Amino acid sequence: EDESEEEPKLKYERLSNGVTEILQKDAASCMTVHEKFLALGTHYGKVYLLDVQGNITQKFDVSPVKINQISLDESGEHMGVCSEDGKVQVFGLYSAEEFHEMFDCPIKIVAVHPHFVRSHFKQFVTGGKKLLLYERGWMNRWKPSVLHEGEGNIRNVKWRGHLIAWANNMGVKILDMISKQRITNVPRDDISLRPDMYPCSLCWKDNLTLIIGWGNSVKICSVKERHASEMRDLPNRYVEIVFQFDTEFYISGLAPLCDQLVILSYVKEISEKTEVECCARPRLDIVQPLPESCEEISSDALTVRGFQENECRDYHLEYSEGESLFYIISPRDVVVAKERDQDDHIDWLLEKKKYEEALMAAEISQKTIKKHKILDIGLAYINHLVEKGEYDLAARKCQKILGKNTELWEFEVYKFKEIGQLKAISRYLPRRDPVLKPLIYEMVLHEFLESDYEGFATLIKEWPGDLYNNTIIVQAVVDHLKKDPQNRTLLQTLAELYTYDQRYGRALEIYLTLRHKDVFQLIHKHNLFSSIRDKIVLLMDFDSEKAVDMLLDNEDKISIDRVVEELENRPELQHVYLHKLFKRDHHKGQRYHEKQISLYAEYDRPNLLPFLRDSTHCPLEKALEICQQRNFVEETVYLLSRMGNSRSALKMIMEELQDVDKAIEFAKEQDDGELWEDLILYSIDKPPFITGLLNNIGTHVDPILLIHRIKEGMEIPNLRDSLVKILQDYNLQILLREGCKKILVADSLSLLKKMHRTQMKGVLVDEENICESCLSPILPSDASKSFNVVVFHCRHMFHKECLLVSNTV
Known part of the structure; x- marks a missing residue:
């Protein structure tokens, strides 16, 4: 990028x-920052205290010359100031505590102890040609001590915790105030640069990390504890340079x-x-x-x-x-x-016209942003998309951005209308919660009606009918149909509008005219059977199968007689209806079975014979007459047989159909010896018929009867094979009979043994049993006496003497 x-x-x-x-x-010469205020030093020796907006809260006339450095303790209650004329001043901002010192050389730096506010940390350092530490001692007197000298002017100093870092002409030193030991010396890299023109920048990142910037070099130093075994005569801390790199330009601060x-x-x-x-x-x-x-x-x-x-x-x-x-x-x-912050980020995105990202950022940070509102960004985004000509995307974004704000929705719709893009926004208009004014939806529908019938039809299907004034839209469609009365799209849409308006009759007329697939659904859903009584032919012409199913499912609303009457002039449709009625119930349409004979004969001969077989209400004479007139042999054969004229039926099969197999099958079904005799007589001079009979009659007629009647010298196709088959069938019959005999004998013997075992079983006789003759207990009261009892297998019991006396056996 x-x-x-x-x-x-x-x-x-x-x-x-x-x-x-x-x-x-x-002119500003230096500044230090506290979380509560700022302290600004100037070239004319003034020190100003400022709030974070830059307003002056206090002013100090420290010196007539340049202020070199200002130092504040962490509490912000004490300030140290040094100037070019050698003056050092440390004082309390909110107390009378004050220290003055004059040196005979410029003092470049001053640093008060970070915790100067506490009585036992009353310390500060100054730097000119020497680095001096001032400590307040007995009687509140300030005692100076030299921390370092001999390497040129002290250029910078930073005090953090118990560590003081300072820079002179040779490099950077760090002093541990606890041990009063200097723990490192970081030499200056580029000695060609004048230290007064390119001063060293020092910054404590934390209590143990010092950042040094000098010339174009940056070093990040970490103060670490030395292990006890490594100390000997060395300080207990040391410094390690963890990062070091050069920059492209000279460093003024970091x-x-x-x-x-x-x-x-x-x-x-x-x-x-x-x-x-x-x-x-x-x-x-x-x-x-x-x-x-x-x-x-x-x-x-x-x-x-x-x-x-x-x-x-x-x-x-x-x-x-x-x-x-x-x-x-x-x-x-x-x-x-x-x-x-996020507001700035959104500002930049909007400036770069990255509205999608800006909207996303605002949604994520909506609790923290103060300057921007999601809605305002969204509206700007929509306007941007419209300006770019991305109308569909702009309309799609309306759903998310405008939400349930109906006023904004209506405003945007009118804006899209002005640029001729109502079609673009139509797909995204709210349809439920919220709902806009009916005028809005009507305006969109009129736009489509003028230029896009298909789009208009789609909206009518998708939009609930209560969004707009149905009467107004219906009238508009009717007006357009006057110009194009055969337009199927408009007619179908008008039918849907009539349906929404509960004018189902008018909708049904249009659907029938169009032969629309939804016509049956409309009839069922709104129970329009009273409206279709005179439109049955139209329904059947459109889809006879669905129409018949519907009519038969609703016989209680449109009777069979009414349907048959309506279809009187369309016998082919009448047949479709009656045929399906007969398949559902053989008896419901019995009064029309005679009519159906002619209908089947005319329009559906394959189903005529099944109809004749299944119908018990069909007049056989009428059926026979029709079948004979049309020379329907199979049907005539069936009717003759059913009417008891089997011989005529057999004769027709043999003479008309010339089909020996059917003749044999017919004779088998009738199981009449006379028919077999007629069949043999008819076939005796016809070799192909003889072959058919020899192959098929073995199980019903003795083949010898046929063989004896065959004239000597007659050539019969496949006679040898037929005779072999007869013998095989005979042998098979013998084997089957013998097998059946063996099975019967085995079964009889098994059953006899079972009966014998059953009869040999004992029968329980106890005191509750009685004699079936005298009705006395079967067992005597005195068990020592002898007695005889007869027990039959049927569990009836008698005293022997009762049985003999009564002659019951």
Whole structure:
């Protein structure tokens, strides 16, 4: 993606109000940042306290010359100031506590203890030619001690926790205030650069991480504890450089941003006009440190006032840890850089016309954004799509963006109407919750009716009928049908409109005219059977199968007689109806069975014979007459047989059909000896018939009767095979009889044995049994007496003497 399309990481604004007023008459020399306020030092020796909007809250006249550095403790209650005339001043902003000191050389730096507000941390350091530590002792007297000297002027100092880092002409040192030991010396890389023109930038990321920027070199140092076994005479802490890389330009300041760095760079470039090196706009870069290099995340050139006259030492970078605010200080300008929030992100997306992404970002962050509203972004998106001519996409987005806001929906519809794109939005108009004014839907329907009949028909199918005034739309369709009365699309749509309006009769007429598939559904759904009594022929012409099923399923609403009467002039349709009626129930239409004979004969002969067989109400004489007139042999044969004239039927089979197999089959069905005799007599002089008889009559007639009648010398096709088959059939019959005999004997013997076993079983006789003759208990009361009892297999019991006396056997 092109760089111009990359979103910046920071946003910028000038610190105005009181700052503007100050810098019109003076120039900024330094600044320090507290979470509650700002402290700005100037070239005319003034120190201003400012709120975060740049308004002046306090002013201190410290010196007539340039303020070199301002230091604040963490509480923001004590300030240290040093100036070019050697003056150092430490005082309480909200107390009378104050310290003054004058040196005979410029003091470049001052740093108060981060916890200066506490009584046992009353310490600060100053730097000129020496690094001095001031501590308040007995009687509130300040005692100075030299921490370092002999390596040129002290250029910068930063105090964090128990560690003090400072820079002089030779490099950067760190002092552990607990052990009062210097724990490292980080030498300056490029000694060719004047330290006063290209000063060192120091920044504590946390209590143990120091960031050093000098010239074009960046080092990130980590303070670590030394293992006890390694100490000997060494400090208990040491410093390890964990990241080190060079930048393209000279560093004027740096600050941490999470795990990244913000670097303020001083830039020089060759003028295109004079071809002389000149000062360019400073850059603020965000980089991701790597072990031996860095990755540039973003880079912005800043248009600060007077950048053409500024040097590297004129720029400073301060930051507010809690809020990720970065202050770029130059003599004539103070610029604040902030991390961009979601509102800024959305602003950038809208500026780049990335409305889809902007809408998505707003939806995700709707609880945090303050400047933007999802609806406003959505409306802008719709307008953008309309301007681009993407009407369908714009209409589709209306569903999501406009939601249930009926006023906005109606506004957008009118807007689409103005540009002639009502069709585009029609598919996405709300149909339920919310519902727009009927006029809106009618306006869309009229648009389609004027130019797109198919689209109009689709909307009528898809839209509920209560969205618009049905009467108005019906009249509009009727008016168009006057110009094009045969238009099927309009006619079908009009039928649907009549259905919505519950004018089912009119809808039915149109559906029948069009032969529309939904006509049967319409009749069933709205019970329109009274309306179709005179339209049965139309229904049958359209789909006879569905029509017949419907009529038969609703006999209670349209009687069989009414249907037959309506179909009187269309016998082919009458037959279809009566045939299906007969298949459903052989008796319901019995009064029309005589009529059906002619109908079957005319339109459906294959089903005539099954009808004659299944019908018990068919007049046989009438049927025979019709079949004989039409020379329907099979049907005539069946009728003759059914009427008892089997011999005539057999004769017709043999003479008309010349089909010996059918004749034999018919004789088998009738099982009449006389018919077999007639069949043999008829076949005796016809060799093919004789062959057929020899092959098939063995199971019904003795073949000898036929063989004896065959004339000597007659040639009979396949006679040998037929005789062999007769013998085989005879042998098979013998075998079957013998097998059956064996089975019968075996079964009889098995049953006899079973009966014998059953009869040999004992029969229980107890005191409850009685004699069937005398009705006395079967067993005597005195068991010692002898007695005789007769028990039959049927479980009847008798005393023997009762049986003999009564002669019951």
